Amino acid sequence: MAIKSSQSRPSLHIRRMIQLSLVSMVGLSAILGDKFTHGFQPSQSHRRKRCHRGQTRIHVVRRPLRPASTEKKLADRKAIIESRQSESLQDPTLLTDLSFSECKDLHPNSKRALVEDLGLLTMTEVQAKTFAAALAGKDILARARTGTGKTLAFLVPVVERILSNPTYLPGKTISCLVIAPTRELAMQIGQEAEKLLLHHSDLSVQVMYGGVTIARDVNMLNKRLPSILVATPGRLLDHLQETKIRGKKFNDDIVATTDIVVLDEVDRLLDTGFRKEVHKILSYLQRKDKRQTMLFSATIPKGLMGAMRESMRDDYVEVDCVQNGTMTTSTNLRVSQSHVILPNMDSFIPSVYSLLKHATTEKPFKVVVFFPTARMVSFFANFFEDGFQHSIIELHSKKSQSSRNTASHRFREAKNAILFTSDLSARGIDYPDVTHVIQIGIPESRDHFIHRLGRTARAGKEGTGLLVLLPFESQFLSELRGLDVPRNSELTEMLQQPFDPASQPWIVQHSYRIQSGGNKLASCAQLAYLSFLGYYLGQANRIRLNKTDIVKLSNDFSKALGLAHVPAISRRLVSKMELNGVPGVFSDVGDNLTESSCADGISSVFDLNGMTLYWLTTHMDVP
Numbered sequence: 001m002a003i004k005s006s007q008s009r010p011s012l013h014i015r016r017m018i019q020l021s022l023v024s025m026v027g028l029s030a031i032l033g034d035k036f037t038h039g040f041q042p043s044q045s046h047r048r049k050r051c052h053r054g055q056t057r058i059h060v061v062r063r064p065l066r067p068a069s070t071e072k073k074l075a076d077r078k079a080i081i082e083s084r085q086s087e088s089l090q091d092p093t094l095l096t097d098l099s100f101s102e103c104k105d106l107h108p109n110s111k112r113a114l115v116e117d118l119g120l121l122t123m124t125e126v127q128a129k130t131f132a133a134a135l136a137g138k139d140i141l142a143r144a145r146t147g148t149g150k151t152l153a154f155l156v157p158v159v160e161r162i163l164s165n166p167t168y169l170p171g172k173t174i175s176c177l178v179i180a181p182t183r184e185l186a187m188q189i190g191q192e193a194e195k196l197l198l199h200h201s202d203l204s205v206q207v208m209y210g211g212v213t214i215a216r217d218v219n220m221l222n223k224r225l226p227s228i229l230v231a232t233p234g235r236l237l238d239h240l241q242e243t244k245i246r247g248k249k250f251n252d253d254i255v256a257t258t259d260i261v262v263l264d265e266v267d268r269l270l271d272t273g274f275r276k277e278v279h280k281i282l283s284y285l286q287r288k289d290k291r292q293t294m295l296f297s298a299t300i301p302k303g304l305m306g307a308m309r310e311s312m313r314d315d316y317v318e319v320d321c322v323q324n325g326t327m328t329t330s331t332n333l334r335v336s337q338s339h340v341i342l343p344n345m346d347s348f349i350p351s352v353y354s355l356l357k358h359a360t361t362e363k364p365f366k367v368v369v370f371f372p373t374a375r376m377v378s379f380f381a382n383f384f385e386d387g388f389q390h391s392i393i394e395l396h397s398k399k400s401q402s403s404r405n406t407a408s409h410r411f412r413e414a415k416n417a418i419l420f421t422s423d424l425s426a427r428g429i430d431y432p433d434v435t436h437v438i439q440i441g442i443p444e445s446r447d448h449f450i451h452r453l454g455r456t457a458r459a460g461k462e463g464t465g466l467l468v469l470l471p472f473e474s475q476f477l478s479e480l481r482g483l484d485v486p487r488n489s490e491l492t493e494m495l496q497q498p499f500d501p502a503s504q505p506w507i508v509q510h511s512y513r514i515q516s517g518g519n520k521l522a523s524c525a526q527l528a529y530l531s532f533l534g535y536y537l538g539q540a541n542r543i544r545l546n547k548t549d550i551v552k553l554s555n556d557f558s559k560a561l562g563l564a565h566v567p568a569i570s571r572r573l574v575s576k577m578e579l580n581g582v583p584g585v586f587s588d589v590g591d592n593l594t595e596s597s598c599a600d601g602i603s604s605v606f607d608l609n610g611m612t613l614y615w616l617t618t619h620m621d622v623p
């Protein structure tokens with residue numbers, strides 16, 4: 001999209017200086033989004049400090065799941081059961097004939113919750129295949145496609161194991177620990193467990209994760225120790241290292257009797273971002289021969305098998321529901337998948353617009369759009385929120401925990417909705433009725449692609465998956481060999497049509513705003529540019545490009561977003577990104593700059609330590 005310069009206006013100079021300086025104030029971890037910061041977790045003490053400032057109090061609350069009126073109650077149950085039945089009819093391969101109600105190894109109260117409250121009739125394949133072994137106390141390594149019921153595959157036997165454990169003291173010991181990589185997933189597992197425990201009044205579940213105060217966790221633990229504790233690695237480690245409950249150390253006395261450990265999304269938990277934390281956590285628990293360890297995921301990379309075996313007993317049971325072990329079946333079978341390659345970088349925004357419009361033509365729609373970084377999510381959400389015909393829900397790690405919860409809740413409950421998100425939502429999250437998953441840009445790996453895609457076509461429903469690549473990313477298609485992601489000729493043709501700016505004046509207006517700078521959208525664009533640069537530098541080997549190429553692409557991206565000039569980067573950041581001397585990088589001296597964020601807005605520039613603004617227009621012309 002061609003955008004005219006408005007540099008003749010004198011106030012623009014001032015705004016430009018502010019805009020440029022804002023970018024240089026942002027430190028590496030704040031800019032580079034979810035991905036880039038995984039390996040740079042704050043130290044335990046920092047995290048703890050931050051948590052004390054936490055905003056929300058989220059915990060699993062025992063809510064009556066059934067409505068008060070008997071008539072409504074019966075109608076609701078019937079509806080749930082009918083919808084489940086129609087799901088099983090849509091995908092006969094999903095369910096087995098092992099019925100929950102006839103299962104003699106299930107406690108009547110568990111059956112009641114599963115059949116009457118959750119409306120489930122028979123076990124899914126992964127549930128049926130793990131049940132007996134898990135009940136017998138065996139260690140399990142289970143792989144099953146996304147959306148096929150892995151959560152209940154571990155929760156159901158966990159509850160039975162707790163009930164049959166003669167040494168378990170309700171409220172006094174934690175019997176099972178479930179570790180999940182994201183707060184949202186931990187919360188979801190907690191809610192599922194809560195439903196399952198509905199008629200087991202002695203048993204309870206507690207969820208712990210970062211972003212809320214440590215004190216809130218401790219208060220709850222002081223009142224009663226949960227039978228099942230679901231936690232994210234960082235927060236759990238905080239407690240294991242520092243918390244005392246009624247004078248007892250969490251890492252010694254409290255978890256000394258915990259004899260079941262579940263790692264959900266185990267491949268994520270054992271990859272570089274979390275591995276150290278998870279190993280540390282396991283070192284505080286009972287030895288592997290004294291505990292039962294269950295590992296679940298839709299993807300189990302061969303390279304992690306060693307680490308997984310290390311955490312289990314030698315006689316572990318391997319359950320593989322990805323039939324035939326072929327690569328093809330690791331994605332959900334009911335997703336219709338395709339890819340499209342954008343004609344060029346310049347058409348990025350209009351193309352996202354056209355694809356979104358296409359996906360939302362027919363109601364009902366629930367569209368999840370993944371972007372490579374949190375800052376890109378933020379930019380596109382801000383851009384589309386004000387102008388696109390449907391509102392956009394924004395969810396990523398740079399949002400506060402309370403906004404994350406609100407966003408997640410809104411999307412879950414909506415009939416028609418669009419979620420712009422990062423990999424925060426890629427794994428395990430079970431939003432109902434997602435019709436489309438659109439992945440913009442290459443994901444970090446083939447497995448990331450599979451998990452993101454798995455947000456649709458869950459529990460036997462159908463869904464559509466679309467991968468949207470820029471020309472330089474087309475190399476990634478070779479990583480998807482065997483997954484059947486053909487070119488979408490209809491959409492390719494649609495995107496070849498020239499964009500008529502007059503048809504969507506809001507897109508042009510936004511671009512002008514970005515170009516003139518000094519507003520939130522422009523700041524978001526600058527941060528998106530930096531996160532784009534950081535993300536693709538991290539992917540350089542995969543896409544077979546050198547740093548100069550990536551800098552050039554990032555500069556083109558900044559233009560495509562509407563920025564009049566490539567944002568300047570502080571020297572500190574340039575050197576952290578190892579970009580010294582790379583042509584096309586514009587740096588200032590900003591070592592005295594501190595972090596800011598898109599949401600802080602321009603005014604924060606003036607709040608900072610009286611720094612000098614650098615007027616960089618002279619070096620700003622992009623080749």
Ligand SMILES: Nc1ncnc2c1ncn2[C@@H]1O[C@H](COP(=O)(O)OP(=O)(O)OP(=O)(O)O)[C@@H](O)[C@H]1O
Pocket residue numbers: 084095120121122123124127144145146147148149150151152297298427428429430454455458459
């Ligand atoms: N036995 C069953 N019958 C019908 N539906 C089920 C059954 N078990 C679970 N489900 C439903 O299937 C959906 C997906 O389940 P779940 O979230 O556990 O999938 P998952 O395999 O863990 O997916 P992911 O790999 O994405 O984490 C949920 O809505 C759940 O309620």
